Amino acid sequence: MLLTDAAIRNRTTVAVLGLIIVLLGATSYVSLPREAAPDIPIPYIMVTTMYEGVSPEDIETSVTMKIEKELNGIRGVEEISSSSAEGMSLISVEFDPDVPSEVALQRVRDRVDMAKGELPQDAEEPIIKEINFAELPIMLISLSGDVSPVLLKEIADDVQDVLEATPGVLKVEMAGDLEREIRLEFDPDRLAKYNLTIPEILSLIPSENVNISAGGLETPGTKFNVRIPAEFVTPEEVDHLMLTARDGTPVYLADVATVRYTFKDRTSFSRLNGADTITLSVSKRVGANAVQISDRIKAVIAEAQKRVPSALKFDITYDMSEMVRDTVADLENNIISALILVTLVLLLFLGWRPSTIVAMIIPLSMLITFFLVQALGYTLNMIVLFSLILVLGMLVDNAIVIVENIYRHLQLGYGLTEASILGAREVAWPVTTSTLTTVCAFFPMMFWPGVMGDFMKYLPITLSLGLMASLFVGLVFNPVICSIWAGRAPKPHQKDHWSLRAYRRVQEAGLYNPGLTLFLSFCLLVGLGILYAKIGKGTEFFPEGDPERAVIDIRAPQGTNIHETDRIARLIEERLEPYKPWLKHVITNVGSAGGTNMGLMASAGGSHLAGVTLVFHDFVERTRPSNDVLVEIRQAIADIPGAEIKVEKEEEGPPSGAPVTVRVMGEDFKTLERLSEQARRLIAAVPNVVNLRSDFEGARPELAFTADRRVAMLLGVNTATVGNFLKMAVFGSKVGTYREYNEEYDITVRLPVEDRTKVDDLYRLQVPNTAGNAVPLSSLGTFTYRGGFGTINRVDQKRVVTLTADAEGRLGSEVLADVQRRLHPLGDPRLTERDVLDWDALRQTLKRGQTEASHPAGRIWAVLTTRGASFWSRAAISKEDLASLLSADTFEEEQKERLVTLLNTALGKPDLYHPDAFSDPDLPQEAAAMVTKGPENLTQAEVLFLNRELLVSVWPDVIARPIRVALPLGYEIRYAGEKEEQDKAQAFLSKAFAIALLLVVMVLVIQFNSLMVPFIIMTTVVLSLIGALSGLLVCGLPFGIIMTGIGIISLAGVVVNNAIVLLAYTQQLQREGMGLIEAASTAGVTRLRPVLLTAGTTIIGLIPMAVGVSYDFHTFTWATKSESTQWWRNMAVVVIFGLGFATLLTLVVVPSLYVMLSRLSLWLGFGRSHVDQTSSTPKSEVAGAWPS
Incomplete structure (x- = not known):
């Protein structure tokens, strides 16, 4: 090859190039930004429109639906969802991740502009904002201690200012702090005494609290700025503000009101481990290095800690950089451990000099990859690092083949330079082809759409970069190093080794019995598939690890005040005391919703909401799995009344939603409420369902004042005056601002709490009229209690109620399957023990069926015990066994379970169907319509449904009719969340696998210029499935849609390489005149060691990831637990077992299949054209190339 020839003849240039690669690669690795997970751009555009005082129903029709109508049809939109609440419309537009955020924002802005003309005139201007996930907090800092709230707030303000000035910090938000205000509480009796009204005073305060610039006054030689600095400087000035004079006596504000320099009413509480705290949330600028910014923030906190009282403490409760450091360090340890293991294997089989030459390809290839990764603008995250682990063992494959062939030429008597040129040239194209087949397998995954694609795209790209880098190093650097440092020609290895003798015996059995060999392999694959279906762990979407954080989400009924919600939160804190040994922090936020977006300040607020965040100890420090602790915590707080409590684990990986997400969609909200409640009861009955919640919210209890407009107008009062006066009295109104140093405080007016606790207090309020007199509120109208819908949610222009739930103790996919059966339009016909209302009656009725064949129960008896020729008619149980089961006076639990199983078996048999048995006057309409169709026209689902109805008809007081959600016309149930993402991923990976196979075949x-040889080689992909399924069974792992799917696609590109080497050399031997069986046998024996070695290095490289054990090169200790293993173990196990089985079977099955198809080809008259016409050169031609 010209590239190799030129490299060997220009060794100095290659040496300089190697030095440049080392420098650039090392620099790139050090400077690459670190992230725990890739930064996924998800273009969410939010459209918020405020329309105060309007009900959710009116918001929906007058605002939300108008904007949704214009947004519908925008290119690139994945979903439009909205929430209409009192006074506010919130619309979320989710775009495909491939749509640039600025394009998405402009498209939404254009459509909203078109809708503005149809919105109510008094509605506020819609606010359009992009949700940028890159701006979410990277650190949460809590300030707590035995100091006054005022001092705590002052210190928090100072630290906030310093942090906001730190380079790279975008913003710092504060939560849990108390806000100062000057509150004026008027006494109605004293106002009446001085004949003053509140509006008079409200207009006076702003006119006295002013700072007016009156321009400039020019005098000879000087110009003065003229100002009237009349702002309040101290709270006492407000107290002594003169309002009027009565009989020559001044009346001050203090005479009619109590002036309080106090705090605003609490809308939230924050605690850290039970102590009151203020939390600072720090966000970084887009593109800034989270690790570097974190170090700067910690330096600021450390300096601040020195300057504050010793009783005050700073705690970092969330630090993204720690997670980044831990993840990167964990994967780095795995890479180094794998590198050492691979090198040891090479030393064991190759000897020190050739193994050193081969091993040098690993660091050079990785350094090139680091440089290319940085050039593409990527970060060093868990996906990139695992990709390097996966590719590490493959990097040496090319070097093994090239160096082996160079040493073979040395054995033939060539000098170092000539052997290096000839050896590398001879295998250049086969090496390139085998690398391309692996790259082709990963190539389709680069086009993975959606959020999951943006998350996983780094895997195929990094792998391809690493493989192409290894090809470049193998063709350029390895021959150059060999030409200088290969040493003497090695001695051939022992040809009569026991391992070779054992392999020959197995190989000969396969070559002389190819049909039997293929049949046994096929039986092994089918049998293993059946075994996995029976005892396998099922399927999962994404690996579920041991969470570092969890949140207890508390939702009390709408209208619950903040203090009652805080009481519930404190009760939960008390229940958490026994679990403190496993918790690093317990963070409580009352007044805002919890959520699994750990480290984020909750956006949803309300006095009825609270969240308790649980921070577990670091993964390597845990003495118990956090999942086990969460199970106990969930049980410990399950009986706390007064709120809906949900324990959620931290979401890992790309966002996908809850395992169970059910959307009930339609138009009438009361119907949706009824249907969603039915669905909620059915889902709650599914085993292992936890955290079941509906987003349907009743309205906050409302006290509405209805003014008598005619009377009010006669009394000189309009509705706006009444409304503003009530707002001032109950909620409070801002009348000015008081400045103290750099802080601003509101001056508010409000009635004392004792004058606004009952409805009668409000009726006594004196409302000023246009004549300046006071009119009692009771004469202007009446208060009424009412309710409604709190929030109306919509998805894609349809009203929706969403039910979400998690799975505990079972895979989410299994729980979802049960939920789907329960929510089937015909219901779930399967019986459970709860469906049997009277066990004694059931036993007596079945006994009657034993003797009365004409009775419907006799029909059931017959189906249970009759063995027929057809599959459906096979007996579920013998007559003797059934009679024995019914002989006892009472049923034991085991007998109940068995009888229910037998009846469920019978439900699936069409033999059970009997129209005459359907005499129940309450027969569902669907059943009555099915009866008229006849048995031959029924679907299996209809058979199951009718058979269950038959059981209910026979035993109306014994068997319960299944509860089901009967959907009216125009209503539907959709499954979203994890299910939706899983279906998308499964569909794409299936296509990607097919495309990968086609590319590899091409x-x-x-x-080979042949169809037969590629067909034989592709059988190794099928053989790899035997190992993949075996690995999942042996390790007790579920089939992961994402991780296992990617692992199988990876195998498709890796396992074919050994078959390429094997068949290429077989054809070479045939061209040299060797017979078919002899060529196949000799090729297998010759290539045994390199085939095992190339597969072994890939397997060895993944072992640290699969077992979770590696050496920590940062602390120089053994790490027996690996957090990243939770994510990648499935994929590592699939590749290890798949490649291992495929390699062993390839050495036997592939030669056998080649012999059989070659003979078939010869018999059909194709001769040996597939051998003669091939233009490929084998990767290795002669045995004994390896030094002992």
Whole structure:
């Protein structure tokens, strides 16, 4: 090859190039930004429109639906969802991640502009904002201690100012702090005494609290700025503000009101481990390095800690950089451990000099990859690092083949330079082809759409970069190093080794019995598939690890005040005391919703909401899995009354939603409320369902004042005056601002609390009229209690109620399957023990069926015990066994379970169907319509439904009719969340696998100029499935849609390489005149060691990730637990077992299949054209190339 020839003849240039690669690669690695997970751009555009005082129903029709109508049809939109609450419309537009955020924002802005003309005139201007996930907090800092709230707030303000000035920090938000205000509480009796009204005073305060610039006054030689600085300087000035004079006596504000320099009413509480705290949330600028900014923030906190009282303490409760450091360090340890293991294997089989030459390809290839990763603008995250682990063992494959062939030429007597040129040139194209087949397998995954694609795209890109880098190093650097440092020609290895003798015996059995070999392999694959279906762990979407954080989400009924919600939160804190040994922090926020977006300040607020965040100890420090602790915590707080409590684990990986997400969609909200409640009861009955919640919210209890407009107008009062006066009295109104140093405080007016606790207090309020007199509120109208809908949610222009739930103790996919059966339009016909209302009656009725064949119960008896020729008619149980089961006076639990199983078996048999048995006057309409169709026209689902109805008809007081959600016309149930993402991922990975196989076949056809040989080689992909399923069974792992799917696609590109080497050399031997069986046998024996070695290095490289054990090169200790293993173990196990089985079976099955198809080809008259016409050169031609 010209590239190799030129490299060997220009060794100095290659040496300089190597030095440049080392420098650039090392620099890139050090400067690469670190992230725990990739930064996924998800273009969410939010449209918020405020319309105060309007009900949710009116908001929906007058604002939300108008904007949604214009937004519908925008290109690139994934979903439009909205919430209409009192006084506010919130619309979320989710775009495809491929749509640039600025384009998405402009498209939404254009459509909203078109809708503005149809919105109510008094509605506020819609606010359009992009939700940028890159601006979410990277650190949460809590300030707590035995100091006054005032001092705590002052220190928090100072620290906030310093942090906001720190380079790279975008913003710092504060939560849990108390806000100062000057509150004026008027006494109605004293106002009446001085004949003053509140509006008079409200207009006076702003006119006295002013700072007016009156321009400039020019005098000879000087110009003065003229100002009237009349702002209040101290709270006492407000107290002594003169309002009027009565009989020559001044009346001050203090005479009619109590002036309080106090705090605003609490809308939230924050605690850290039970102590009151203020929390600072720090966000970084887009593109800034989170690790570097974190170090700067910690330096600021450390300096601040020295300057504050010793009783005050700073605690960092969330630090993204720690997670980044831990993840990167964990994967770095795995990479180094794998590198050492691979090198040891090479030393064991190759000897020190050739193994050193081969091993040098690993650091050089990785340094090139680091440089390319940085050039593409990527970060060093867990996906990139695992990709390097996966590719690490593959990097040496090319070097093994090239160096082996160079040493073979040294054995033939060539000098170092000539052997290096000839050896590398001879295998250049096969090496390139085998690398391309692996790249082709990963190539389709680069086009993975959606959020999951943006998350996983780094895997195929990094792998491809690493493989191409290894090809470049193998063709350029390895031959150059060999030409200088290969040493003497090695001695051939022992040809009569026991391992070779054992392999020959197995190989000969396969070659002389190819049909039997293939049949046994096929039986092994089918049998293993059946076994996995029976005892496998099921399927999962994304690996579920041991969470570092969890949140207890508390939702009390609408209208619950902040203090009652705080009482519930404190009760939960008390229940958490026994679990403190496993918790690092317990963070409580009352007044805002909890959520699994750990580290984020909750956006949803309300006095009825609270969240308790649980921070577990670091993964390597845990003495118990946090999942086990959460199970106990959930049980410990389950009986706390007064709120809906949900324990959620931290979401890991790309956002996908809850395992169970059910959307009930339609138009009438009361119907949706009824249907969603039915669905909620059915889902709650599914085993292992936890955290079940509906987003349907009743309205906050409302006290509405209805003014008598005619009377009010006669009394000189309009409705706006009444409304503003009530707002001032109950909620308070801002009348000015008081400045103290750099802080601003509101001056508010409000009635004392004792004058606004009952409805009668409000009726006594004196409302000023246009004549300046006071009119009692009771004469202007009446208060009424009412309710409604709190929030109206919509998805894609349809009203929706969403039910979400998690799974505990079972895979989410299994729980969802049960939920889907329960929510089937015909219901779930399967019986459970809860469906049997009277066990004694059931036993007696079945006994009657034993003797009375004409009775419907006799029909059931017959179906249970009759063995027929058809599959459906096979007996579920023998007559003797059933009679024995019914002989006892009472049923034991085991007998109940068995009888229910037998009846469920019978439900699936069409033999049970009998129209005459349906005499129940309450027969569902669907059943009555099915009866008229006849048995031959029924679907299996209808058979199951009718058979259950038959059981209910026979035993109306014994068997309960299944509860089901009967959907009226125009209503539907959709499954979203994890289910939606799983279906998308499954569909894409299936296509990607098919495309990958086609690309690999295309490369093989080009190399071999044959269809038969690529077909044989592709059988190794099928053989790899035997190992993949075996690995999942042995390790007790579920089939992960994402991780296992990617692992199988990876295998498709890796396992074919050994078959390429094997068949290429077989054809070479045939061209040299060797017979078919002899060529196949000799090729297998010759290539045994390199085939095992190339597969072994890949397997060895993944072992640290699969077992979770590695050496910590930062602390120089053994790490027996690995957090990243939770994510990647499935994929590592699939590749290890799949490649291992495929390699062993390839050495036997592939030669056997080649012999059989070659004979078939010869018999059909194709001769040996597939051998003669091939233009490929084998990767290795002669045995004994390896030094002992």
